Amino acid sequence: MNIQDYIESGKLELFLLGELNEREREEVLTLAKTYPEIQQELDALEEAMFAFDQATGPKPSNKVKDKIFASLDNEFQKEEKKTIEFKPTAPNQVKLGPWRGLAAAASLIAVLASAAAIFFASKFYDTEEKFTALLQDQQVMADNLNQVKLQYEETDSRLDRLVSGDFRRVEMKGEALPMQKDAKVDVFWDQKAQEVFVAVNNLNSLSSEFDYQLWAIGKDGPVGIGLVNPGEKFTLQQMQAVAEAGAFAITIEPKGGSKAPTLNKLVVLGEVVA
Amino acid sequence: MQEEEIIAGLRAHDRKTTEYLYEKYSRALFAVISRIISDQDIAEEVFHDAFIKITRKIDSYEESKGRLYTWMANICRNSAIDKLRSKEISKSGKTNTIDDFVYGLESQTGTQEFVDGIGVKELMDRLNPDQKFIIEYIYFKGYTHAEISEEFDIPLGTVKSRIRAALQVLKKNIDSI
Numbered sequence: 336m337n338i339q340d341y342i343e344s345g346k347l348e349l350f351l352l353g354e355l356n357e358r359e360r361e362e363v364l365t366l367a368k369t370y371p372e373i374q375q376e377l378d379a380l381e382e383a384m385f386a387f388d389q390a391t392g393p394k395p396s397n398k399v400k401d402k403i404f405a406s407l408d409n410e411f412q413k414e415e416k417k418t419i420e421f422k423p424t425a426p427n428q429v430k431l432g433p434w435r436g437l438a439a440a441a442s443l444i445a446v447l448a449s450a451a452a453i454f455f456a457s458k459f460y461d462t463e464e465k466f467t468a469l470l471q472d473q474q475v476m477a478d479n480l481n482q483v484k485l486q487y488e489e490t491d492s493r494l495d496r497l498v499s500g501d502f503r504r505v506e507m508k509g510e511a512l513p514m515q516k517d518a519k520v521d522v523f524w525d526q527k528a529q530e531v532f533v534a535v536n537n538l539n540s541l542s543s544e545f546d547y548q549l550w551a552i553g554k555d556g557p558v559g560i561g562l563v564n565p566g567e568k569f570t571l572q573q574m575q576a577v578a579e580a581g582a583f584a585i586t587i588e589p590k591g592g593s594k595a596p597t598l599n600k601l602v603v604l605g606e607v608v609a
Numbered sequence: 610m611q612e613e614e615i616i617a618g619l620r621a622h623d624r625k626t627t628e629y630l631y632e633k634y635s636r637a638l639f640a641v642i643s644r645i646i647s648d649q650d651i652a653e654e655v656f657h658d659a660f661i662k663i664t665r666k667i668d669s670y671e672e673s674k675g676r677l678y679t680w681m682a683n684i685c686r687n688s689a690i691d692k693l694r695s696k697e698i699s700k701s702g703k704t705n706t707i708d709d710f711v712y713g714l715e716s717q718t719g720t721q722e723f724v725d726g727i728g729v730k731e732l733m734d735r736l737n738p739d740q741k742f743i744i745e746y747i748y749f750k751g752y753t754h755a756e757i758s759e760e761f762d763i764p765l766g767t768v769k770s771r772i773r774a775a776l777q778v779l780k781k782n783i784d785s786i
Contacts, residue, residue, distance in 0.1 A: 343770075344770075345773035350675075352683075352686075352747065353686065364673070380780065383780035384682070384776070388636075388682065390732075390783070391640075391727055391729050392641075393643070395635055395653055398653070399653045399656060403660050403661065407661065410622055410664075430750075453721060563776040
């Protein structure tokens with residue numbers, strides 16, 4: 336491995352910005368241990384970032400500092416407080432008649448009973464809340480499962496069609512076009528059954544005002560046969576029926592698609608090989 | 610104080626160490642936040658919470674996984690980004706730009722800030738437009754490299770090498786500010 340290339344790749348900067356995943360982090364740490372040049376670069380970058388941070392900010396106000404240390408004060412002093420609590424509070428002994436003692440006991444019991452009531456009421460409330468939350472979770476899981484089932488069934492039936500049908504594959508590429516050089520989408524077309532599927536291999540995502548539209552170009556010119564979702568990669572998306580086409584193409588159109596293709600926004604094009 | 614001493618002191622909930630940590634790093638850590646959050650009060654609130662989080666999470670910090678400052682700066686950065694995306698701020702819809710920020714520094718009273726502001730401005734002028742763009746989005750608008758790539762349709766590799774180039778410029782010129 337070329338150490339200099341690794342250093343130049345920008346990975347160390349991303350490491351320091353906290354933007355690498357766990358595996359990449361481990362990789363950087365291991366390499367830094369093995370190659371002193373990498374460790375040196377990491378140290379120098381970290382120092383530069385610290386100096387940059389130090390130079391770009393005003394000091395936080397003293398108000399915040401006081402607030403922070405007030406919040407932390409409790410944590411610094413926690414242990415001391417505990418020992419203090421065990422000291423009995425100054426006994427204030429006043430002689431009471433027996434009835435007074437009874438009254439005191441009764442009111443104490445009343446207070447204890449109320450406290451217990453509040454305690455159990457809040458416990459009951461908590462438990463009920465947890466139960467409701469669990470029910471909701473279960474509902475969400477059931478919904479997800481249903482969705483996955485539906486997706487599976489859909490995929491399965493498409494696969495059946497693909498295997499049993501007489502499909503030919505038409506590769507559409509963006510290489511020769513100015514829009515997206517690395518775009519690639521495959522069309523699967525069964526001419527006899529007039530069925531068309533597309534599978535997105537590589538297609539940039541679009542803002543919400545636009546859609547990708549698939550066109551079958553035949554003798555009568557281009558016919559729009561459906562919208563292609565760029566997010567669903569490597570899955571089959573079913574399009575409308577086509578009996579006759581010499582080529583397929585995708586253009587970017589306003590949301591919902593157009594009647595005729597916007598030719599200066601042609602993204603990929605593929606000819607049907609006879 | 611060495612880094613190991615600071616870490617040990619923080620883990621023992623030692624007040625002196627915490628004060629030392631604050632004196633040494635509060636300015637830089639607060640900058641990480643206030644670059645992203647322009648409202649001074651909200652920035653200070655986020656800083657308060659992040660600093661407390663640092664002292665509480667110090668037990669889960671692993672020395673072998675990176676230096677203390679980087680760990681703390683990332684906690685601050687993530688807290689700021691979380692806040693930025695919360696409803697509270699997105700309603701007001703204002704994010705920082707480098708120019709606003711430098712202007713803000715300059716307009717503050719206090720000569721220290723004034724001098725630094727000028728320095729930062731000059732530093733920014735040493736970046737070419739691509740590099741300035743990257744620094745603005747990463748440091749002042751709280752974007753990740755992946756988000757920049759996605760939103761502006763710049764290949765990931767290009768974003769990475771521009772981050773690298775921009776930080777190299779900062780690294781080389783940092784002594785002059």
